[in-house]
Amino acid sequence: MSEKNNYIQGKTGLWEVVIGLEVHAQITSKAKLFSGASTVFGGDPNTQVSFIDAGFPGMLPVINNFCVEQAIKTGFGLNAQINKTSIFDRKNYFYADLPQGYQISQFSYPIVGKGYLEIELEDGTVKRINITRLHLEQDAGKSIHDQHPMKSYIDLNRSGIALMEIVSDPDIRSVEEAQAYLKKLRGLLRYLGTCDGNMEQGSLRADVNISLRRPGDEYGTRAEIKNVNSVRYMGQAITYEIQRQMDILENGGQIDQETRLFDVSKGITRSMRTKEDAHDYRYFPDPDLPPLVLTDEEIERIRVTLPELPDAKKARFIKDYQLSVYDAGVLSSELETVSYFETALKYLKEINEKSIKLLANWIIGELFAALNRDSLLIEASKISPQSLAELINFIYQETISGRLAKDIFAEMWESGEQPDKIINAKGLVQVSDEGMITAVIDKILSENQDKVIQYHSGKDKLFGFFVGQTMKIMQGKGNPAIINKILLKKLTP
Amino acid sequence: MTKLTDLTLCEARNSLLNKKFSSQELTQAHLDKMEETRALNAYITETPDIALKMARLSDEKISKKEELRPLEGLPLGIKDLFCTKGVRTTAASKILDDFTPQYESTVTQNLWDAGAVLLGKLNLDEFAMGSANLTSAYGPVISPRKMSGDPRQFVPGGSSGGSVAAVAAGSALAATGTDTGGSIRQPAAFAGIVGLKPTYGRCSRYGVVAFASSLDQAGPLTKDVRDAALMLKIMAGYDSKDATSTNIPVPDYEKILTGNIKNLKVGIPKEYRVEGLNPEIDALWTQGMEWLKSAGAEIQEISLPHTKYALPTYYILAPAEASSNLARYDGVRFGLRMPGQTLDELYELTRAEGFGKEVKRRVMIGTYVLSAGYYDAYYLKAQKIRRLIRQDFEEAYKKVDVILTPTTPTAAFAIGEEPKDPVTMYMNDVLTVPANLAGIPGLSIPVSFTKEGLPLGLQILGPAFEESRILNTGYVLEQASQFKEKSLKLWTNS
Numbered sequence: 001m002s003e004k005n006n007y008i009q010g011k012t013g014l015w016e017v018v019i020g021l022e023v024h025a026q027i028t029s030k031a032k033l034f035s036g037a038s039t040v041f042g043g044d045p046n047t048q049v050s051f052i053d054a055g056f057p058g059m060l061p062v063i064n065n066f067c068v069e070q071a072i073k074t075g076f077g078l079n080a081q082i083n084k085t086s087i088f089d090r091k092n093y094f095y096a097d098l099p100q101g102y103q104i105s106q107f108s109y110p111i112v113g114k115g116y117l118e119i120e121l122e123d124g125t126v127k128r129i130n131i132t133r134l135h136l137e138q139d140a141g142k143s144i145h146d147q148h149p150m151k152s153y154i155d156l157n158r159s160g161i162a163l164m165e166i167v168s169d170p171d172i173r174s175v176e177e178a179q180a181y182l183k184k185l186r187g188l189l190r191y192l193g194t195c196d197g198n199m200e201q202g203s204l205r206a207d208v209n210i211s212l213r214r215p216g217d218e219y220g221t222r223a224e225i226k227n228v229n230s231v232r233y234m235g236q237a238i239t240y241e242i243q244r245q246m247d248i249l250e251n252g253g254q255i256d257q258e259t260r261l262f263d264v265s266k267g268i269t270r271s272m273r274t275k276e277d278a279h280d281y282r283y284f285p286d287p288d289l290p291p292l293v294l295t296d297e298e299i300e301r302i303r304v305t306l307p308e309l310p311d312a313k314k315a316r317f318i319k320d321y322q323l324s325v326y327d328a329g330v331l332s333s334e335l336e337t338v339s340y341f342e343t344a345l346k347y348l349k350e351i352n353e354k355s356i357k358l359l360a361n362w363i364i365g366e367l368f369a370a371l372n373r374d375s376l377l378i379e380a381s382k383i384s385p386q387s388l389a390e391l392i393n394f395i396y397q398e399t400i401s402g403r404l405a406k407d408i409f410a411e412m413w414e415s416g417e418q419p420d421k422i423i424n425a426k427g428l429v430q431v432s433d434e435g436m437i438t439a440v441i442d443k444i445l446s447e448n449q450d451k452v453i454q455y456h457s458g459k460d461k462l463f464g465f466f467v468g469q470t471m472k473i474m475q476g477k478g479n480p481a482i483i484n485k486i487l488l489k490k491l492t493p
Numbered sequence: 494m495t496k497l498t499d500l501t502l503c504e505a506r507n508s509l510l511n512k513k514f515s516s517q518e519l520t521q522a523h524l525d526k527m528e529e530t531r532a533l534n535a536y537i538t539e540t541p542d543i544a545l546k547m548a549r550l551s552d553e554k555i556s557k558k559e560e561l562r563p564l565e566g567l568p569l570g571i572k573d574l575f576c577t578k579g580v581r582t583t584a585a586s587k588i589l590d591d592f593t594p595q596y597e598s599t600v601t602q603n604l605w606d607a608g609a610v611l612l613g614k615l616n617l618d619e620f621a622m623g624s625a626n627l628t629s630a631y632g633p634v635i636s637p638r639k640m641s642g643d644p645r646q647f648v649p650g651g652s653s654g655g656s657v658a659a660v661a662a663g664s665a666l667a668a669t670g671t672d673t674g675g676s677i678r679q680p681a682a683f684a685g686i687v688g689l690k691p692t693y694g695r696c697s698r699y700g701v702v703a704f705a706s707s708l709d710q711a712g713p714l715t716k717d718v719r720d721a722a723l724m725l726k727i728m729a730g731y732d733s734k735d736a737t738s739t740n741i742p743v744p745d746y747e748k749i750l751t752g753n754i755k756n757l758k759v760g761i762p763k764e765y766r767v768e769g770l771n772p773e774i775d776a777l778w779t780q781g782m783e784w785l786k787s788a789g790a791e792i793q794e795i796s797l798p799h800t801k802y803a804l805p806t807y808y809i810l811a812p813a814e815a816s817s818n819l820a821r822y823d824g825v826r827f828g829l830r831m832p833g834q835t836l837d838e839l840y841e842l843t844r845a846e847g848f849g850k851e852v853k854r855r856v857m858i859g860t861y862v863l864s865a866g867y868y869d870a871y872y873l874k875a876q877k878i879r880r881l882i883r884q885d886f887e888e889a890y891k892k893v894d895v896i897l898t899p900t901t902p903t904a905a906f907a908i909g910e911e912p913k914d915p916v917t918m919y920m921n922d923v924l925t926v927p928a929n930l931a932g933i934p935g936l937s938i939p940v941s942f943t944k945e946g947l948p949l950g951l952q953i954l955g956p957a958f959e960e961s962r963i964l965n966t967g968y969v970l971e972q973a974s975q976f977k978e979k980s981l982k983l984w985t986n987s
Contacts, residue, residue, distance in 0.1 A: 101821050282868070
């Protein structure tokens with residue numbers, strides 16, 4: 001793994017960006033972390049709240065073991081150490097959406113220790129981002145301040161939902177790395193089924209810790225950007241913050257250690273609170289909950305239920321299908337993409353390196369482009385894996401040209417029709433008959449004698465002209481390889 | 494026949510079974526006594542309609558000769574710290590003045606499932622913080638016990654002051670209490686009744702308004718040891734809704750009350766001979782040893798070396814947990830709300846108005862000892878000492894089977910003559926808090942009186958989950974002391 005340098009050139013010299021991410025992931029589970037209330041998103045306010053979640057007198061938390069299993073599974077996915085003993089602590093502070101006046105979290109002894117996540121970057125390199133820890137904690141309720149001029153509304157549906165807080169080491173050095181990390185982590189959680197990764201609904205939120213330093217120096221003072229809820233906004237926030245911090249530092253100022261919020265409409269980060277307002281959370285072990293003690297058997301029982309993890313799947317794709325590292329990475333990053341790819345594979349007539357590469361290109365290229373354009377998830381793709389495989393079969397057998405295949409793809413997407421129907425209806429079968437092609441080429445060359453002479457005197461680019469003209473007469477159905485072969489032969493004296 | 498309100502729980506149960514009277518008669522007698530002794534201020538909320546309805550249901554079962562439950566038709570008082578569904582529960586605090594829980598505590602549910610009748614909710618120190626029942630938002634409780642010929646009113650002890658006053662006065666056959674630092678045992682000793690703090694985890698804390706989560710434990714307050722055994726059998730048991738509740742079977746405590754303590758080794762901890770120990774109590778302690786020896790026990794001096802650190806340790810850990818447990822009383826979702834211009838103002842006004850002085854004092858202490866820069870020196874240190882205190886008992890129980898001590902350093906004091914300095918007031922708990930810190934069970938038995946006629950009690954401590962052993966030992970002391978007979982002579986006019 002290369003240590004690429006991402007230094008930024010400032011007015012007074014080079015700067016290195018140091019970023020650590022704290023991701024809060026809502027655990028996929030039917031019930032909350034310490035109560036049996038429902039976790040379904042979007043319910044009417046205060047309809048999914050038990051007396052425990054609402055912090056009523058005499059109420060006590062009881063651990064939901066399924067949430068613990070989800071956290072352990074995630075720990076395995078992060079190649080992390082599972083801590084056999086962990087403790088729940090109370091994080092004490094007053095806020096209207098925190099009914100108990102404390103959040104049950106894990107401070108000193110989290111359930112999962114050190115791990116790592118490997119991210120693929122666009123230049124093809126792979127970088128390891130170390131994970132400090134993962135711990136379990138309760139989510140708070142929601143405060144709504146804009147419904148009334150004088151009052152705030154509190155919805156406790158979210159209060160008590162299980163969160164995994166996943167903390168990375170400050171190993172991230174650029175916007176690209178931050179986004180790759182968040183996407184990879186999100187994909188992993190969805191793979192494992194431990195979090196649905198829905199950032200719009202708030203099931204996944206990121207806090208970004210960011211500072212600048214001169215290369216080689218100690219870490220600088222960091223600012224924390226809280227609750228970023230999209231990969232794109234995170235990129236914008238980081239970009240803005242780098243500039244903001246650089247401007248301050250280059251003018252001789254100091255960075256305040258503070259919490260900031262990303263203002264989506266203005267594209268800037270704003271200060272939320274300063275160190276003076278920093279809370280003393282008075283952490284102490286929650287006396288209502290015994291230490292969480294796991295046995296080797298329990299941990300093993302969970303480990304054997306893990307699906308093949310993304311990195312292992314990626315390695316297998318490389319080995320079994322000779323896919324490139326990048327292609328294998330993209331195809332293995334989301335379970336739904338894996339499912340699509342593997343289903344399509346089943347319908348390929350010939351399975352070899354060439355056909356698989358073709359399939360991979362079409363999924364990563366045309367299919368993803370169409371999905372993005374129409375804001376669809378791959379599960380809702382308008383072209384089924386089987387249909388795409390059939391199109392690939394036609395291309396592979398050179399029944400149609402690659403160029404025309406794009407048009408067919410577009411037609412399939414719009415109409416939902418099968419490729420063979422479209423090809424036959426439009427008569428798009430590729431022509432590979434050498435006799436036919438030779439006849440057309442002869443005609444083109446005889447009608448463009450002046451250009452043939454120019455070609456022979458050095459204007460090589462005219463080769464493309466001849467190819468184009470030939471294709472035009474053949475209505476795009478000519479087999480490009482054969483056209484090239486015959487044309488070259490004819491033009492070579 | 495004995496007045497209905499002078500019967501013990503077991504006597505009343507037997508009489509009901511034998512149809513000597515009905516549950517409604519029994520209940521009405523207690524409601525009448527409640528009215529008669531209202532000046533004691535033992536009850537915060539009286540529930541006569543509910544009581545008679547429950548009594549009527551029991552009478553129906555009795556007349557239909559249905560299978561009767563262990564506490565069928567027996568009227569009880571419930572400390573107003575236990576959430577009772579549909580019945581106002583205040584924790585003796587203004588901040589919960591209008592709070593009616595929509596859920597029942599497990600302990601009281603066990604009692605209702607056993608057929609008991611609810612007479613009302615009993616007064617206590619606010620949020621169970623106090624040793625004299627002087628901090629209640631509903632006024633102090635006055636003990637039915639007095640000094641002969643003395644007009645002064647005396648404290649019943651605390652925090653379960655209302656519970657002991659009702660049982661001692663006859664306005665409840667038995668009552669529930671909670672004990673965090675001695676709040677069952679100390680008032681039981683002051684009022685001359687039996688009080689049992691079970692092992693931590695024996696009874697469920699679900700639905701009990703929390704004071705200090707690692708110390709709180711529910712227990713019975715009764716007229717005699719057999720009653721305590723019966724009550725404990727019903728109150729105790731594993732509860733999946735309380736993660737600190739212990740999953741071991743509940744013995745039939747009443748059945749195994751034999752009074753046989755031959756060869757029982759009784760430990761006498763030298764550190765419990767504290768400064769300021771009333772000489773009469775000291776003499777009583779010695780008398781207690783004699784009584785037990787006569788019954789075949791062996792008396793042995795033991796040492797619990799960390800005893801002197803128990804009180805300061807308690808007064809760091811209990812307020813710390815309380816400061817966090819009481820954060821939920823913020824005026825947002827239930828209870829008193831004093832509106833403010835901002836959220837902080839709402840919090841400040843509500844809690845200033847809703848909490849009494851002692852509660853505020855302990856919340857401040859608790860917040861302080863948990864705060865950054867002080868956590869290690871106070872809270873963490875106290876937790877470490879707590880472990881040493883528990884180890885003292887573990888070591889001692891390798892040599893002895895039970896431990897005998899006085900329950901309190903003094904007898905009850907008069908209202909108005911209580912220590913004005915809070916720390917001196919805390920000294921009331923010096924002999925009781927070690928058991929809470931160690932999580933072990935403790936029983937207070939009334940055994941004698943001061944010269945002036947105020948009750949004095951002895952405490953029996955046992956290893957974890959050995960409630961039957963301490964009940965048995967207490968049974969012997971009860972028989973030997975003849976306390977009941979003597980007290981009937983002394984208190985027939987109270």
